[in-house]
Amino acid sequence: MSPRALVINTAFIGDVVFTLPLIENLGRAGYAVDLVARPGHGALAAGLPGFDTAFAFDKRGRDAGTAALVRLGGELRARRYDLVLGAHPSVRSGLLAALARGRRSVGWGPVGYARRVRRGPRFIEDALSLAEAVGIPIDVRTPHHPTTPDPAVPADAVALVPGSRRATKRWPHWASLASRLRAAGRPIVLLGSEGERDLADGVHRDLDTLGWPLCRAAAALAACDVAVGGDSGLLHLARAVGTPVVMLFGPTAASRLPPDPGRLDLAVPGLPCRPCSDRGPRRCPLGHHRCLADLSPDTVFGSLQSQARSP
Numbered sequence: 001m002s003p004r005a006l007v008i009n010t011a012f013i014g015d016v017v018f019t020l021p022l023i024e025n026l027g028r029a030g031y032a033v034d035l036v037a038r039p040g041h042g043a044l045a046a047g048l049p050g051f052d053t054a055f056a057f058d059k060r061g062r063d064a065g066t067a068a069l070v071r072l073g074g075e076l077r078a079r080r081y082d083l084v085l086g087a088h089p090s091v092r093s094g095l096l097a098a099l100a101r102g103r104r105s106v107g108w109g110p111v112g113y114a115r116r117v118r119r120g121p122r123f124i125e126d127a128l129s130l131a132e133a134v135g136i137p138i139d140v141r142t143p144h145h146p147t148t149p150d151p152a153v154p155a156d157a158v159a160l161v162p163g164s165r166r167a168t169k170r171w172p173h174w175a176s177l178a179s180r181l182r183a184a185g186r187p188i189v190l191l192g193s194e195g196e197r198d199l200a201d202g203v204h205r206d207l208d209t210l211g212w213p214l215c216r217a218a219a220a221l222a223a224c225d226v227a228v229g230g231d232s233g234l235l236h237l238a239r240a241v242g243t244p245v246v247m248l249f250g251p252t253a254a255s256r257l258p259p260d261p262g263r264l265d266l267a268v269p270g271l272p273c274r275p276c277s278d279r280g281p282r283r284c285p286l287g288h289h290r291c292l293a294d295l296s297p298d299t300v301f302g303s304l305q306s307q308a309r310s311p
């Protein structure tokens with residue numbers, strides 16, 4: 001019987017995408033891997049080697065209390081893990097790891113693990129360091145989400161991803177870019193959550209996938225010629241399905257990601273205040289948000305043309 005590992009990551013979509021190489025390496029090392037993630041996020045690991053079961057943990061909703069944590073902990077304990085890895089730094093994730101009672105445990109958080117690993121400045125390497133800490137060999141260093149491209153999406157489509165959890169990572173010129181793309185005859189696919197519909201005001205689109213489950217969104221992204229958006233989870237998912245992207249960096253730094261020729265990083269040059277935050281502040285501390293407001297639609301349109309797979 002395969003040894004069994006549990007990965008805990010109840011953060012955002014991008015964080016789960018950055019955890020996919022950890023899951024894939026565990027699977028390649030012979031582990032059957034389970035994942036605790038927010039509802040819908042576990043689907044990102046489906047199809048990876050060794051991946052077994054996703055446990056949905058709605059920590060901000062129906063599972064917010066202690067009773068739900070203890071209940072899930074008991075469910076996990078019954079699966080008798082050889083290894084528990086906490087790729088999330090919270091005390092709650094540490095408590096869940098402790099309740100799961102794996103034979104070995106390692107995590108970033110201050111409590112709940114037999115061994116603690118400090119997080120560094122790079123998302124994917126930090127997740128992989130958990131496996132390295134317990135001697136798991138690392139062969140895969142980039143996220144990969146297996147999916148079949150959606151046949152309903154035209155091959156020359158451009159994916160627009162206007163949303164991000166933090167308002168300061170949202171570019172304000174989507175309608176203007178969409179007009180240029182439309183004039184160039186490019187089909188537009190709009191992606192994001194249902195709650196981001198207001199960000200798409202005035203944006204022309206040929207296909208609207210707002211609110212689609214992540215696996216369907218991944219299939220739409222995989223079919224697109226190129227994708228553009230801020231430093232957000234769906235853009236990282238686009239790279240995981242192999243689609244070239246233009247990523248618009250405002251308050252955050254591209255240096256937390258590995259170099260990637262499929263990702264063209266755009267930022268306002270010479271702006272002394274950027275980057276100002278690891279994950280994006282809620283509001284621009286200077287009030288002007290020039291890091292993204294000054295990134296012109298012409299610059300983004302030209303970069304899309306150069307990054308696209310089709311001429």
Ligand code: SF4
Binds near residue numbers: 251286287
């Ligand atoms: S301080 Fe600078 S980098 Fe930070 S949000 Fe404001 S404009 Fe962007």
